[in-house]
Amino acid sequence: MPHALKNVLKSAAWAGGGLMGALAIYLVGSAALSIIPVGKRSQPSEGAIEAYLLSNGVHTDIVVPVRTAQIDWSELLPYADTPAADTTRHYLGFGWGDKGFYLDTPTWSQLKASTAFKAMFWLGTSAMHTTYYHQPTENDKCVKIYLTPDEYSRLIAFIKDSFAYDAAGRVQHIEGHNYGQNDTFYDARRTYNLFYTCNTWANDALKASGQKASLWTPADTGIFYQYGR
Numbered sequence: 001m002p003h004a005l006k007n008v009l010k011s012a013a014w015a016g017g018g019l020m021g022a023l024a025i026y027l028v029g030s031a032a033l034s035i036i037p038v039g040k041r042s043q044p045s046e047g048a049i050e051a052y053l054l055s056n057g058v059h060t061d062i063v064v065p066v067r068t069a070q071i072d073w074s075e076l077l078p079y080a081d082t083p084a085a086d087t088t089r090h091y092l093g094f095g096w097g098d099k100g101f102y103l104d105t106p107t108w109s110q111l112k113a114s115t116a117f118k119a120m121f122w123l124g125t126s127a128m129h130t131t132y133y134h135q136p137t138e139n140d141k142c143v144k145i146y147l148t149p150d151e152y153s154r155l156i157a158f159i160k161d162s163f164a165y166d167a168a169g170r171v172q173h174i175e176g177h178n179y180g181q182n183d184t185f186y187d188a189r190r191t192y193n194l195f196y197t198c199n200t201w202a203n204d205a206l207k208a209s210g211q212k213a214s215l216w217t218p219a220d221t222g223i224f225y226q227y228g229r
Contacts (some may be wrong), residue, residue: 011127045148097127097197128187
């Protein structure tokens with residue numbers, strides 16, 4: 001075998017081993033940090049706001065009441081931005097994520113390697129996916145949490161700060177994209193990557209409001225582990 005070819009194969013083997021090692025460190029690190037709790041779960045109290053953590057098996061949404069004394073989300077994010085404009089739905093879910101992944105991959109079967117690569121390595125932009133719900137029902141993928149007014153104010157601030165605004169201070173609706181009749185998308189801040197995923201965002205939302213969360217997690221399993229799921 002020519003010496004040059006041996007060197008190429010040796011370099012390829014080292015690169016492959018390095019990638020596998022990095023992946024192993026990432027997986028072990030994420031598993032370990034996901035089970036370390038921070039904050040504490042609030043208990044029901046007078047004046048508490050009921051919110052929900054909702055997973056589709058991969059991605060976590062933070063679901064809150066549309067209207068409380070602190071905010072009417074429908075003024076910022078009108079029902080009319082969704083196809084159904086169903087004002088009988090009194091809860092609103094927020095899910096942050098990679099814009100390309102959100103808009104170009106409505107189902108897992110449509111996921112492209114290029115989309116995944118851009119999302120993982122800081123090459124894309126982000127979007128906020130919002131969905132109007134009827135009151136969620138608790139189950140293995142849905143957990144109710146209670147927020148004091150102060151805690152909810154901090155959560156509101158965190159969510160609002162995640163949107164990208166135009167020069168006039170308005171959210172930027174991404175028209176023509178939705179998964180169903182009661183959801184839509186808006187431009188968002190930050191960049192999705194291996195270390196800051198949709199679930200990291202949801203976990204940070206819990207931290208911002210003083211709720212129980214993982215020290216760090218890229219997956220929904222870390223969040224739901226903290227709530228006994």
